[in-house]
Amino acid sequence: MSDPGLPPLALTMGEPAGIGGDITLMAWARRTAGAHPFFVIDDPDRLERLSRRLGLMVSLREIRHAHDAVDAFAHALPVLAQPLAIPVEPGRADPANVAAVQASIERAVALARSGAACAVVTNPIHKGVMYQGGFSFPGHTEFLAALVGDGALREVMMLACPGLRVVPVTIHVGLAEAIRSLRIDDIVAVGTVTARALERDFGIERPRLAVAGLNPHAGEGGAMGREDEDIVAPAVAELRRLGIDAVGPLPSDTLFHARARQGYDVALCMYHDQALIPIKTIDFDGGVNITLGLPFVRTSPDHGTAFDLAGTGRANPDSLIAALDTAAMIAANRAKRS
DSSP states (O other): OOOTTSOOEEEEOOOTTTTHHHHHHHHHHTOOTTOOOEEEEEOHHHHHHHHHHHTOOOOEEEESSTTHHHHHTTTSEEEEEOOOSSOOBTTBOOGGGHHHHHHHHHHHHHHHHHTSSSEEEOOOOOHHHHHHTTOOSSSHHHHHHHHHTOTTOOOEEEEEETTEEEEESSOSSOHHHHHHHOOHHHHHHHHHHHHHHHHHHHOOSSOEEEEEOSSGGGGGGGTTOSHIIIIIHHHHHHHHHTTOEEEEEEOGGGSSSHHHHTTOSEEEESSHHHHHHHHHHHOTTTOEEEEESSSSOEEEESSOOOTTTTTTTOOOOHHHHHHHHHHHHHHHHHHHHO
């Protein structure tokens, strides 16, 4: 349910040729009575054209300030204007619009850090197009950390759906590099940030961390690789020394079935796909990406730009709706603890 004492959520445009606009319009059209108000930082003209194309006929209201969204939200989708460089056709991305996409993210972060927005929710970007337009970060998570500019912070990516939360220790690097770069200190740092976030943001008093092994059968005592014995196990021991309820390394092939998931609050995984495959298998349409370790709340749908669905009306807004609801929930939990 919405907390009327909190400011609205700031939603970014994402890749304008992708499904971000579609699901934004759908999310507002499907809002419930208890939905927390949000506004989108986007090009009003492109949203108006897209609304007509999709047959949604969503009312739009251009706002000048974030707080204007609270009164507007019940009757129209509030839009903080961020003009595109060139008109966009769904499914056909153009690097000329990357500056506007990036500016949308930067403005949302600034509003959240100033207190004008209670959280940032980001629509999907397309990394390949972003790189062509001069974007120099591996993804959203790393860019958000750079905007904060505090080297002492450790940004951590969590994926969540009903019944499962996962956190990868290494993120947007190839598998070979993930194995080479895995360090005890990194596992401990990610596990510590995760445990604290579960306490503060999710209200879990003593979070239980299940730490996945890197190798098949968690290394089989070293027979299938020494990383679990030499890196993962010492990291788990250090987490326990710090007072965190952590167990592992555990074989990842038996970590994600329904009965196993009842035994922990989050699975700490060693690389990207080890974390994302199970959550996308369990709930492809409803997963939420949450960035932990930032001084503001950030969530995102757990899917990409889906160029083939853009402008067709076939995109599913469930993950964005879940991301908006999750952001509002975390913001309310943080407010209670402040």
